[in-house]
Amino acid sequence: MKQPETEDQGDPGPGKTGQEKSPLSRPGSGGDLAAVCRFQDSIIDNAHILIAVLDRSGEIEIWNRAAEEITGYPSGSVVGKKQVWKDLYPDPEYRKEITTRIRDILKKKNYFENLETTIRTRNGDLRTISWNTREVSYDDGLKAIAVGRDITGLKVAEERVRALNKFQESIIDNAHILIAVLDRTGTIYIWNRAAEEITGYPSGSVVGKKQVWKDLYPDRDYRHFVTGRIEDILKKKQHFENLETTIRTKSGERRIISWNTREILMDGETRAIAVGWDITEEKEAMEMKARMASIVESSDDAIISIAPDSSIVTWNRGASRIYGYPAEEAVGKPVTILEPGSDATTLLSLLDSVRTGMQAKRAEMRHMTKSGREVELSLSISPVIGEPGAVKEVSLIARNLSEQRNAERSLTAFVTEAALRLKNPVEIIRDNLEDICELWREDKINPADVIDLLEIQARNANQIVDNLRELNTAIVESTDAIPESYKKFLSR
Numbered sequence: 001m002k003q004p005e006t007e008d009q010g011d012p013g014p015g016k017t018g019q020e021k022s023p024l025s026r027p028g029s030g031g032d033l034a035a036v037c038r039f040q041d042s043i044i045d046n047a048h049i050l051i052a053v054l055d056r057s058g059e060i061e062i063w064n065r066a067a068e069e070i071t072g073y074p075s076g077s078v079v080g081k082k083q084v085w086k087d088l089y090p091d092p093e094y095r096k097e098i099t100t101r102i103r104d105i106l107k108k109k110n111y112f113e114n115l116e117t118t119i120r121t122r123n124g125d126l127r128t129i130s131w132n133t134r135e136v137s138y139d140d141g142l143k144a145i146a147v148g149r150d151i152t153g154l155k156v157a158e159e160r161v162r163a164l165n166k167f168q169e170s171i172i173d174n175a176h177i178l179i180a181v182l183d184r185t186g187t188i189y190i191w192n193r194a195a196e197e198i199t200g201y202p203s204g205s206v207v208g209k210k211q212v213w214k215d216l217y218p219d220r221d222y223r224h225f226v227t228g229r230i231e232d233i234l235k236k237k238q239h240f241e242n243l244e245t246t247i248r249t250k251s252g253e254r255r256i257i258s259w260n261t262r263e264i265l266m267d268g269e270t271r272a273i274a275v276g277w278d279i280t281e282e283k284e285a286m287e288m289k290a291r292m293a294s295i296v297e298s299s300d301d302a303i304i305s306i307a308p309d310s311s312i313v314t315w316n317r318g319a320s321r322i323y324g325y326p327a328e329e330a331v332g333k334p335v336t337i338l339e340p341g342s343d344a345t346t347l348l349s350l351l352d353s354v355r356t357g358m359q360a361k362r363a364e365m366r367h368m369t370k371s372g373r374e375v376e377l378s379l380s381i382s383p384v385i386g387e388p389g390a391v392k393e394v395s396l397i398a399r400n401l402s403e404q405r406n407a408e409r410s411l412t413a414f415v416t417e418a419a420l421r422l423k424n425p426v427e428i429i430r431d432n433l434e435d436i437c438e439l440w441r442e443d444k445i446n447p448a449d450v451i452d453l454l455e456i457q458a459r460n461a462n463q464i465v466d467n468l469r470e471l472n473t474a475i476v477e478s479t480d481a482i483p484e485s486y487k488k489f490l491s492r
Contacts, residue, residue, distance in 0.1 A: 042264045043273070050129065050148035058082035061143065070129075070150050072122030088119040111135075116151070128152045178257065178276035181266070186210035189271065198257075198278050200250030216247040238263050244279070256280045302377075302398040305384065310335050310351060313393060322377070322400050324370030335396075338367045354381050355391045364401065376401045425464045429457050 044051050044064050050071070053062035059082045063075040071088060078084045089095040098117050105112040115131045129148040136143060178198050181190035187210045191203040199216060206212045217223035226245050233240040243259040257276040264271055296303045302319035304312060315330040323330070323338060330337070339347050346365060354361050360382040366374045378399045386392030436453050439445040445453075 039264060039266045042262075046262055046264075048260075050146075050150070052146045052148075054082070054144050054146060056142065056144070058085055060084060067148075070121070070127060070148070071119065072125075087122070089117070090120055094118075178274075178278070180274045180276075181271050182210075182274060183269065183271055186213055188212060189266075195276075198249070198255060198276070199247065215250070217245070218248055222246075244283075254280075256283045301400075302396070304330075304335075304396045304398070306335050306351060306394045306396060308355070308391070308393070310348060319398070322369070322375060322398060323367070329370075339365075350379070350381055351394050354383050354394055358383050358385070358391060367398070376405045422464060422468070425460065425467075429460050429464075432457055432460075 044062065047064065048066055050067040051062065051064040052060055052067055054060050059080065060078045061080075063073075063078045063084075067078075068074050071084070073084055073087065086095070089098065101115070102112060105115070111132075111134055113132050117129055117131060119127050119129055121127055128151050130151050132147045134145050136145060176194055178195040179190065179192040180188055180195055182188050187208065188206050189208075191201075191206045191212075193203075195206075196202050199212070201212055201215065214223065217226060229243065230240065233243070239260075239262050241260045245257055245259065247255050247257055249255055256279050258279050260275045260277075262273050264273060296316045299316060299318045300321070302322045303314075303316045304319050305314040307313050312330050312333055312335055315325070315327040319330065320326055325337075335347060335351070350361055350363060360380065363379045363381070365377055365379055367377055369375055378401050380397040382395045382397075383391045384393040384395050432453070436445070436450060436457075440450060
């Protein structure tokens, strides 16, 4: 990246610093210096980030392997030229916008950090790059180191490479990842700032020793397990990638680290660069997502997410049981497949209301199953808020009320018919008992007659009970919708 020569060029560029010395400066010669240079070159070439060294005009002098892989432009077509910036930023307006942003930053400070831009690779892909720059003294001149990290797929991690003022400090010490250089015995030679922050162990207590590994893995059995896994991997290849282990920090907190290593030649001896990414939050988020997915899948309710265009995005097993559509038939279809024709707009209106009002809604509706059967449902519709505060999707939870409503209707019918059957016989018994009481008060009837008349009314009441029992049996046997607990009650 470079400071533009004219307003029209609009090519991104580095800031200006004083004549500070840098790990890239190579005055003199000698065995130690050569080893340091090889060490530097190894880091540049093997780093998983784009590294470019360029002069003030933007002409590329170094273009590492990661730069080739990320941009698609090979070193041979880039080094010695500055065309690549226009290739990476083909839109003149966007290139000018980036240049303006860089100039605004450089008015306040002579470098920039974590400047995010979108490049277009050689094959036309768009990639988001986070840029850091420093100017250093290199080969008796001022050069710029431009370090670009491809963060297209790493938004969750939010890891950024910090400002680069020296080669080792910018790549090793200021990286937001744990970087350690160690020998084959495990003795630490370099322990960067991120390693201190992640583990809690300061560099002064770590460098020159190997005790930190026992501190990070205090459980002997687990430590031997990790060591065994590493040995098994190294028998097949001289490096390992994405090896996940759990460390215990100085404060006692447990963190999950994903390790990558490479062997390099440093000071005439073989050393290992160990790079560790702290993925604790990412793993916890994944586990939480897995737990939530398990809960959703095991629910008896239909749990459905709906896109802004009202198409179905997710569909759980409960939805398949209620509606009859397997997930592969429902996902991607419009949500209106769930409604009968007469109610075709009701659900869409509810969804629009939730999206615009950003508040949950509840309703009871009739939906249509795959077989054409209507089901009565209780719906809970909620907005799923994304970034920046907009409704990303709508969540619909549907509970099947069909059995409950059928049971309620059956019981209502039973009570209604029972009341009708009871009304006249009970009124007759009531009237007869009133007549008996009146005759008794007027002394027009003797006790024996009273007993005879009361026995007649008792037989009438027994007949009513028998009629109700027959009604109970008929309803229970003919209506499947009545829950078992109700059936037992009605059958007594």
